[in-house]
Every structure is written in structure tokens, then in C-alpha cells.
Amino acid sequence: GSYFFCTLSSVSPAVAKSLTLNFFKHVSPQLYTTLHRRACSSVSTPRITTHYTIHPREKDPRWEGIEMERFADEADVVIVGGGPAGLSAAIRLKQLANEQEKELRVCLVEKASQIGAHTLSGACLEPSSLNELIPDWKERGVRFFTLTLIFKLAFPKLLLPDGIISGLPMVNHGNYIVRLGNFVRWLGEQAEELGVELYPGYAASEVLFHEDGSVKGVATNDVGIAKDGSPKDVFERGMELHAKVTIFGEGCHGHLAKQLYKHFNLRENCEPQTYAIGLKEVWMIDEKKWRPGRVEHSVGWPLNRNTYGGSFLYHLNEGEPLVALGLVVGLDYTNPYLSPFREFQRWKHHPFVAPTLEGGHRIAYGARALNEGGLQSIPKLTFPGGLLIGCSPGFMNVPKIKGTHTAMKSGMLAAETIFAKVTAEDVESETAGLHVPEYAEALKSSWVWKELHAVRNIRPSFHNYFGLYGGMIYTGIFYWIFRGKEPWTLKHCGLDAHQLKPAKDCTPIEYPKPDGKISFDLLSSVALSGTNHEGDQPPHLTLKDDSVPVNRNLAVFDGPEQRFCPAGVYEYVPLESGDGMRLQINAQNCVHCKTCDIKDPSQNINWVVPEGGGGPAYNGM
Numbered sequence: 001g002s003y004f005f006c007t008l009s010s011v012s013p014a015v016a017k018s019l020t021l022n023f024f025k026h027v028s029p030q031l032y033t034t035l036h037r038r039a040c041s042s043v044s045t046p047r048i049t050t051h052y053t054i055h056p057r058e059k060d061p062r063w064e065g066i067e068m069e070r071f072a073d074e075a076d077v078v079i080v081g082g083g084p085a086g087l088s089a090a091i092r093l094k095q096l097a098n099e100q101e102k103e104l105r106v107c108l109v110e111k112a113s114q115i116g117a118h119t120l121s122g123a124c125l126e127p128s129s130l131n132e133l134i135p136d137w138k139e140r141g142v143r144f145f146t147l148t149l150i151f152k153l154a155f156p157k158l159l160l161p162d163g164i165i166s167g168l169p170m171v172n173h174g175n176y177i178v179r180l181g182n183f184v185r186w187l188g189e190q191a192e193e194l195g196v197e198l199y200p201g202y203a204a205s206e207v208l209f210h211e212d213g214s215v216k217g218v219a220t221n222d223v224g225i226a227k228d229g230s231p232k233d234v235f236e237r238g239m240e241l242h243a244k245v246t247i248f249g250e251g252c253h254g255h256l257a258k259q260l261y262k263h264f265n266l267r268e269n270c271e272p273q274t275y276a277i278g279l280k281e282v283w284m285i286d287e288k289k290w291r292p293g294r295v296e297h298s299v300g301w302p303l304n305r306n307t308y309g310g311s312f313l314y315h316l317n318e319g320e321p322l323v324a325l326g327l328v329v330g331l332d333y334t335n336p337y338l339s340p341f342r343e344f345q346r347w348k349h350h351p352f353v354a355p356t357l358e359g360g361h362r363i364a365y366g367a368r369a370l371n372e373g374g375l376q377s378i379p380k381l382t383f384p385g386g387l388l389i390g391c392s393p394g395f396m397n398v399p400k401i402k403g404t405h406t407a408m409k410s411g412m413l414a415a416e417t418i419f420a421k422v423t424a425e426d427v428e429s430e431t432a433g434l435h436v437p438e439y440a441e442a443l444k445s446s447w448v449w450k451e452l453h454a455v456r457n458i459r460p461s462f463h464n465y466f467g468l469y470g471g472m473i474y475t476g477i478f479y480w481i482f483r484g485k486e487p488w489t490l491k492h493c494g495l496d497a498h499q500l501k502p503a504k505d506c507t508p509i510e511y512p513k514p515d516g517k518i519s520f521d522l523l524s525s526v527a528l529s530g531t532n533h534e535g536d537q538p539p540h541l542t543l544k545d546d547s548v549p550v551n552r553n554l555a556v557f558d559g560p561e562q563r564f565c566p567a568g569v570y571e572y573v574p575l576e577s578g579d580g581m582r583l584q585i586n587a588q589n590c591v592h593c594k595t596c597d598i599k600d601p602s603q604n605i606n607w608v609v610p611e612g613g614g615g616p617a618y619n620g621m
Contacts, residue, residue: 045547046575046582050229051538053608062230070219071239075107075197076422078217078243080204080256082110083119084180084404085390086249087187088133089411094194096419104422106196107241109220111203111592113613115188118592120280120366120621121180122312122326122401124295128447129408134190142186177293177314179282179324179620180404203609207256207263208240214433215385217242218256223611227536244434245418246386249411252369253594254392255609264383271376272495273394274459276309277595279344279367279566280326280621281525285360292317297401302346305467307333308372308459311347312401313356322363323356328401330372330462331496331564331599335506339563341367342511345519349512357518365528366621367566368593372398375449375456376489381440385433389414397451398459399475406448413442454484463493500601503558522568529591530617531567533610539587540610541569541596548604549583557601559583564599567591591616 049055057063077093079086090108097104112118130137192198205221217240224235248257253275261267292315299310308330316322327344348357371377371394378395381388389410396403417438429435443449458479462471478486493499514520533540543549553559554572561570567589572581592615597607 045550048546048549048583048585049539049543050227051540051542051608052225052229053606054542054544055229057229060229066231066235068237070237072242073107073239074242075105076243077104077106077245077247077418078241079106079108079247079249080218081249081251081254081390081392082108082112082115082184082188082198082200083249083251083390083407084184084187085392085407085411086110086247087115087184087191087411088129088408089247089249089389089415090191090196091133091187091194092412092415093419094191094196096415097423098194100423102423104419107243108191108196108198109202109204109218109241110198110200111609111612112615113201113617114185115198115200116181116183116185116620117200117617118615119181119184120278120368120616120618121404122278122280122314122324123178123180123183123404124312124314124402125176125178125180125183126400126402126405127174127176129405129412133408133412140190142183177295177316177324179316179318181618182620201613203612204250204256205238205609207246207259208242209263210385210432212431213384214431214435215246215260215383216433217246221609221612225537227538229538232536244422245436246433247411247414247418248386248388248392249390249407250392252371252391252394253598253607255607257388257392260383260386260388261379264380266379266381266383266388268380270379271373271492273371273373273377274492274496275331275369275595275598276328276372277331277340277367277369277564277566277593278326278328279340280324280365281362281528282364282621283323283325283357283360283362285321285323285356286358287321289356289359290321290323291315296352298352299472300468301350302343303329303468305469307335307338308462308468308471309343310401311353313353321360323360325353325357328370331369331595332463332493332499334499334501335509336500336503336557336560336601337506337508337563339509339511341522341525341566342509342563345514346511348518354518362520362525362528364619364621365525366616366618367591367595369595369598370403371396372459373492374398374459375452376460376492378452381443382435382437384429384431384435387414387418387436387439395448395452397455399455399479406451409446409448410443413446413448414439417442455479456484457486457488457490458484460490460492463490495603497599497601497603500557500560500599502556522566526567526589526591529567530619531589531591531615532617533588533590533614535588537611539585540608541585541587541590542606542608544604544606548602550581552602553600553604554581554583560599560601561596561605565596566593569596 093106202220204218206219208216210216219240220238222238224232294315296313303309311327313325329340390407395406461474464470559572569589571584596605
């Protein structure tokens with residue numbers, strides 16, 4: 001067809017191709033679609049991804065002759081992730097070992113440069129698990145403060161109601177306001193005192209397997225790789241950590257957990273996980289407006305009735321007039337023009353919030369994804385050689401907006417079942433790595449499972465014509481009256497990534513310009529997160545196919561990456577030739593929230609760990 005048009009009208013090949021496509025668009029739409037796809041794929045795509053997980057080093061001549069042998073070390077138990085779950089598991093293991101006077105080597109690796117540096121949460125802590133794990137915590141130097149609760153259903157000019165009915169999930173009396181990063185740092189100190197070996201700054205990048213297919217341990221990431229994927233003179237291979245049992249507590253949407261789901265088919269009998277993104281700031285406010293211990297929640301505005309989400313405003317009690325505030329947005333939203341960050345900035349101008357912030361200043365910003373699937377989305381938890389704990393499989397109580405107490409309890413139960421198996425003298429295993437199915441059984445017999453079962457239908461109940469209002473009616477009837485004992489279980493609507501509608505079917509959202517006093521631009525916000533990565537390394541936001549962002553995400557969804565990322569990692573910029581656009585990945589900005597991996601409508605982004613120690617440097621978030 002192109003040759004035909006070239007011959008008759010003496011036009012250029014590019015014009016001929018355009019005429020050909022236009023001709024078939026009217027004559028045969030089906031053939032037009034095929035030709036258009038081929039035409040797009042034939043356009044040269046700038047190379048974006050250089051990471052070895054996409055471009056194997058075995059096929060790269062620059063890696064010939066590079067020493068690739070890894071040093072290996074052995075422990076009884078290896079824990080991946082230094083969050084509340086991982087540290088609780090480590091503490092409980094060493095408590096049991098010390099009580100029974102048994103030798104037990106427990107090693108924990110954490111990708112942050114310091115324990116707690118990547119931790120971000122609201123946070124209102126329910127102390128049940130802490131009371132059980134460290135009964136004398138009040139005498140150990142940590143101080144939390146009791147709180148009161150105000151609940152708001154927020155509209156642009158109206159707030160309803162003031163207060164909350166006893167018995168509903170949002171009741172917080174008896175809980176504590178904490179800055180979770182500080183709490184996790186304190187847990188790390190308790191673990192070290194008991195003899196746990198903590199290795200911050202070491203990112204676990206690969207799951208290792210025995211010949212029989214069971215988990216052997218993990219390998220930490222290589223360092224000293226240039227941005228173009230070639231080895232630097234300072235290249236160093238990561239090390240291997242082998243264990244009888246490996247505990248995976250990476251947090252929400254863990255990099256290694258994704259591999260385990262596929263390798264062991266762990267998600268075969270559960271619903272897809274669904275997520276939200278939480279954005280948070282810490283402010284120093286006028287002391288006259290400070291109400292230590294006060295907690296305020298809202299649902300509704302600025303989100304529409306079909307977008308799940310809510311906010312929090314906590315008055316900390318640390319001797320200074322500090323407040324922690326944030327907005328949580330369900331990632332099953334449908335409009336590709338929605339920007340969670342800009343919704344957050346708009347929310348702060350509500351008359352419910354703005355008076356508290358006026359005259360104050362921000363001191364911190366951050367974001368992270370959180371699991372919202374609940375009981376229906378929990379995968380199989382054990383497999384030969386390992387198990388999943390905490391927010392990695394997803395034990396968050398969504399209506400409570402709490403997952404720390406359930407994460408800690410899962411780690412404690414994992415420790416107790418592992419210890420019994422590892423130290424049993426007559427233990428027999430069909431695999432080289434110990435299989436501990438007793439952990440899943442213990443969890444299902446615990447209060448964690450009972451708590452999650454009671455609230456299992458609250459989150460999916462929002463998938464109805466009335467959205468927010470229908471979900472609240474359901475919660476009021478079936479949770480408050482029947483305590484979640486209804487004999488059915490509602491399903492989620494599927495992967496969050498598949499909920500976006502094409503841009504042509506949606507209305508762009510006009511956001512107000514930030515005023516620099518209460519609302520701010522994205523890059524000045526990211527600067528407050530302390531985020532930093534070694535610049536000369538392959539971007540850890542890898543693309544399975546470099547052509548997909550422009551050919552599909554931009555063409556169909558108007559490039560939602562540039563709006564759902566809370567750190568300005570993704571930008572669409574003009575090609576140097578001026579003919580078209582390309583995706584630019586600013587990997588140094590990444591705050592490790594994993595939202596891109598979750599919400600990418602093409603599921604083309606695979607978040608992998610960068611060099612250990614990179615990422616945000618949260619100070620008590």
C-alpha cells in the first residue's frame with residue numbers, strides 16, 4: 001500500500017505510510033489496527049532499561065572475565081525486612097532461644113541504610129502485640145501517649161458527624177500515637193540486645209533455591225554497576241545467606257515475594273491483592289493550635305464517591321507542637337488524570353484542616369503503598385524453606401487503618417512455630433529447606449484471623465453504584481449490628497492496574513496551583529524525604545518492554561505514571577528529534593512506595609531493589 005501511494009503521487013515513505021493507514025482505517029478497521037500496531041513497533045524506541053534482570057549479563061560482552069562468585073554464610077534463620085513484623089519475629093526467636101538455653105543464629109537484612117529509615121505509617125498503634133512481645137516496654141525507655149478521636153465525613157463545606165459510635169472499627173481509645181520509624185528503630189535496639197544480627201544497608205535481591213526446589217536463602221544485591229549496565233572498577237558481588245528457614249517480611253508488594261508467588265503458585269486460591277497509596281507530611285504548628293493526643297479522621301472530599309480513601313490528622317505528644325497528617329487513596333481508582341499527591345495538597349485547604357496548619361511549616365514528606373485486600377487476598381503463607389509475614393502477604397485491618405499489631409503478631413507466631421521445628425532433635429523434612437505449615441495453622445487459630453474475618457467485606461462493599469455511601473451503609477449494618485458475621489464473603493473487582501479507563505473516556509482534573517504555604521509542588525516535597533540513590537547505577541524501575549510506555553500508556557491512558565507516582569520519577573518529555581515523546585525515569589527520586597509496580601495499566605514496570613542503602617531517609621515517619 002505504501003509503495004502504491006509513493007508511486008502514484010511521488011510522496012515520501014513517511015507520508016505514504018500515513019496515507020496507507022488512513023485508507024485502511026476506512027476500508028478495513030481490523031486490518032488498520034494490525035497495520036497501526038506494526039507501524040508503532042517499527043519506530044525506534046530509546047533504550048531506557050539497562051538492569052541485568054531485563055538484559056542478562058551472560059549475553060553482555062562487557063561482563064566477560066568478571067569474577068561472579070559469591071561468598072556464602074549460614075544461619076539458622078534469615079529474615080528479610082527490618083519492619084515491625086521482621087523485628088518481632090527476630091526478637092521472639094531469640095527470646096525462646098535464650099529461655100531454653102539453645103544456640104540459634106538469627107540474621108536480618110534490611111535495604112535501608114538504618115533500621116526504620118524506610119518506615120512510614122500514620123500511625124496509631126494498637127498495643128496488643130507489643131504488650132505480649134515485650135510486656136515491660138514502658139520501663140524500657142519508649143513512651144507513647146493515649147489519644148482521643150474525632151471522626152469526620154468531609155464535604156467541601158460540611159463535616160459530619162463529630163465523634164464516632166462505639167463498636168465501629170475506627171474507635172481508637174486505648175491506642176497510641178507513634179512515629180513508626182522511631183518505634184521500629186527502638187525494636188531494632190531490643191533485637192540487638194538479644195543477639196540478633198542486624199544488617200542494614202543490605203538489600204536482598206534474589207531468592208536462592210536448593211536442587212529440590214525449596215528455598216535455600218537469599219542473595220544481597222551486587223554493587224558497583226554503572227548506569228549503562230556495565231561493571232565499574234569497584235564492582236562487588238553480593239553475598240549469599242543460607243538458612244534452614246527464610247522469613248520474608250519485606251512489606252507491601254515485596255520484590256522477592258512477587259518471585260515466590262510465581263515460583264510456588266501461592267496466589268492460586270485467593271483474590272488479587274488490592275492496594276492504596278498513603279501520602280504523609282509532618283508539620284511544626286503554632287503551639288496554640290496543638291492538641292496533644294488528638295486524632296482526626298475523615299472520608300470523602302476531595303475524592304469523589306467512587307474513589308475509596310480517607311485522611312488522618314494526628315497531634316503528636318513529643319514535647320514539640322508536631323502534627324502528622326496524610327491522605328490515603330485506593331489504587332482501584334478509574335480516572336487516569338487523578339493525582340494522589342495533588343489530591344492530598346488540595347485536601348489540606350479544607351476548613352477542617354487548614355486552620356491547624358496556618359502559621360506552621362512542613363518538616364517531612366513521604367509516601368508508601370499499603371495492602372487493602374484483607375482476608376480474601378492473603379496468599380498461601382508457607383512453602384518449603386520459607387514463609388511470609390506482615391504486610392508482605394497483607395494483614396492490614398483496612399477500616400481500622402492499622403496493620404502494625406497484626407504484622408507483629410504474625411512475626412511472633414512465625415517465630416514460635418519455626419523455633420519448635422528448627423530445634424526439634426528428631427525433625428525430618430522432605431525438603432532441604434524446612435517446611436513449616438504449622439505457622440499458617442497457628443495464624444488461622446489466632447485473634448489476627450478472627451479480626452480480619454470480621455472486617456473482610458467492608459473494603460469490597462465500596463464497589464457499588466453509590467460508592468462511599470453504599471459502603472458506609474453496609475459497614476453500619478453488617479459490622480456494627482452483626483459484627484461481621486454475615487455468611488458471605490464479597491469479592492474485589494480485580495487488579496488495581498486494570499481499573500483505569502482510557503483517557504478519552506475521562507475528564508481531566510483541574511487542580512489548584514500550590515500556594516507555597518499550605519500546599520506545595522512535588523519536587524520540593526520529595527526533597528523533604530531525604531531520598532538519595534547512587535546516581536551511576538542502572539535504574540531499579542525496570543521496564544519489561546521499553547516501547548510500552550509511549551505506545552500504550554501514553555497513547556491510551558495519557559501517561560498515568562506521571563501522576564500516580566508521588567515522587568516525580570516518571571516524566572514524558574519530547575524526543576531530541578522533536579518527533580514524538582519518550583519516557584524519562586528519574587530513579588534517584590524513588591521513595592520505594594511500589595505504586596508504579598502496582599498501578600501501571602500495562603503491568604510493564606517491575607520494581608527491583610537498588611543498591612543497598614539507597615532510598616528515602618525518613619526521620620521518624
